[in-house]
Amino acid sequence: MQFPNPFKLLIISLFLLLALLRPKTIAGKVDQTNTEFSLKYIVIDPGHGGKDPGCVSRSGVAEKDITLAVSRKLVEFLREKTEYEAFLTRTDDRFVSLRQRVEFANQEIFPPNQSILLSLHCNSFKDRRIHGMESFKFDLDATDELAAELVERENAQEEVDKFDFMIISLRKRGNEKYTRQVAQILQELLVSQLGVKNRNLSASEKTGVRGAPFYILAWTKMPSILLELGFISNDVERKKMTEEKYQKEIASTLVRGIKKFDRQLQ
Template sequence: MRFERNMWKKIAAMVLAIVLTVTLALPAATGQASAATTETGIMLDGRKLDNAQAITVDGTTMVPIRIVSEQLGHSVNWNQATGRIQIGSAPASLTLTLGSRTAASYSGSITMQQAPFLRSNTTYVPLRFVGSQMGLAVRWEQSSGTVYLQTQLEAPSLPTTPPTAPSTPPADSNRASINSISFSDNRLTISADSSVKPEGSVLRGPDRIVVDLPDSSFGPGLLQNQTASTGQVVTLHVTGSSAVKQVRYSLFSQSPSTVRVVIDLNRSTGHKLYTRGNLVLVDLNDDGAAAPIGTDGKKVVVIDPGHGDQDPGGIGVTGKREKDMVLSVSLKVAALLKQESNIDLIMTRTDDTFIPLDGRVKIAQDAKADVFLSIHGNAASSNAGGTETFYADTKRSKALSDTIQKHVLAATGFRDRGSKQANYLVIRKTTMPAALLEIGFMTNANEEKLMMQDAFQQKVAKAIVAGIKEYLANS
């Protein structure tokens, strides 16, 4: 992990970044700008922010704090009596005062082009202050009247104008390809196609865990069809974790090519960083005191939601996509398996990214999984329907397939298409018991309708977990 030579700049940038991430429900009277203003649209990371406007005051563009509150959502302390906003905690704290152009920080004062002010219960700060102090690339397009903001990963000294063309690092046969980043069971899992040596650190204000992967770059599909240029940030949303808010990742550096992964925390917590084969794991269970996966008698289960990103899988009669349905079901399975104290869970994907078939196999192999289950939805003619489960190796996997089929069929109520042998790559190349489940047919109007319903998905997820538990108990 590389630290900036000037550590305060790094800390200040992170503290200041909070200013952009919080919605303040403040009274609308203090520090209100009185000059004539004009309003413009805001684009953040390539998407238009609805109901978010930048305001130009005396030639200075001001942006609302709330525009990226959904991205990081940190809290601040607001003193209504003094009109002061304190971001972070001492010593790495910064204080803004409504109506004052001076921001107070640990290293001294910072002068802004315009003072922060309130309008319609929203706090505004100068755009250039955002760009220079908070690690956001900033661009103003006069022809369309649009402000463009680009988030960066822990990089406070970026240029204020993004490059005119993306810069992609040259190919390097010695560079590891990062093919999967997922978070499940309070554990971050990073899968590479070759060995990597992770470098980890903990940063405060706000709390986060940073993992650098030197001599690595992104594999196809991981950036969701976005250009893998330096600074392009992808956010992996996390649910069901009291400690983790979200995960962000980016190609942080080109010399050497380095992928950076940041775990944004809701609170300070311990963690354990280790490798298993070509997997990099960051385990937050028991504040990092939990044993490595697959130890202490625990079984490792890998759940593989099929398809993803540019590969939608089957398309339903109403246009619904298989990749979305199976991800939703798989996340419900993950939430249930997390409650099983004798099971360690690994997910091949937890968002809309694509992982090559061999990459899915490699995750299971590196994890030394006891069970691998790939979850799918079928597609054929409108008359086809039913639930079926596949296995490749009779001796190794038929019992798992039979058990999953029994439980899921009872949950769906669809026609029984059986547990049968097939030659699908993900169940043929894996060396542990492996099955591929087809819940139902996306091309069957009734089955598609049911498979997109939350209650039905939960019922199927419970059946899948029951099948896995029965198989493990009998194996």
């Protein structure tokens, strides 16, 4: 974590003061954004790539390959079966920094009130019995210890400034509702359709959505969530995730979830 300079602290204090003094205006803006959301663009972010393999199993299965395979299928299905315009932050096995991914998603062609971002990952844990699916939205503090550990690994590439994140967490309130909604719907559908363990049940919130300060979720302007599709460290789950049939099942379930989210918007 960087130490804030006095100028930055002053700006943050002024911003927070403004937020406190003008709650009505800010609330008004939030409402306005809410009513205007209409889904058109889906940005899919296959975690890791190139020199960054993500988690790697003892047998050599790499997270970057699973996230790319599922993401490619997801984009293919979205283009075939829906009217949404789907994009990938990387299309092959190359290194793309978290900063570049954020820059891609924040382009003007993806208005934050017409777009969502799904960042796909796989988890790993020292206890190989641990398995299941997790989904995350941005939160200033991780909701639990395991999430904090995970976020440290996924953010490893970029320096994270907690004071910047405080500003962001205020800014992100505008689309918080959609982020939570899309995370909830996708998690529920994936768990019920694929018969995997719902690891969000340990979330402290009743909604079952976990939160953590992931870099990619923090800096993207559109509603964005991060999905941990399964544990590479678990033999059964790793084997399933490398099978094309299972990858297609994940992708088609995500398509159904995105459509369900869109229906709920209307």
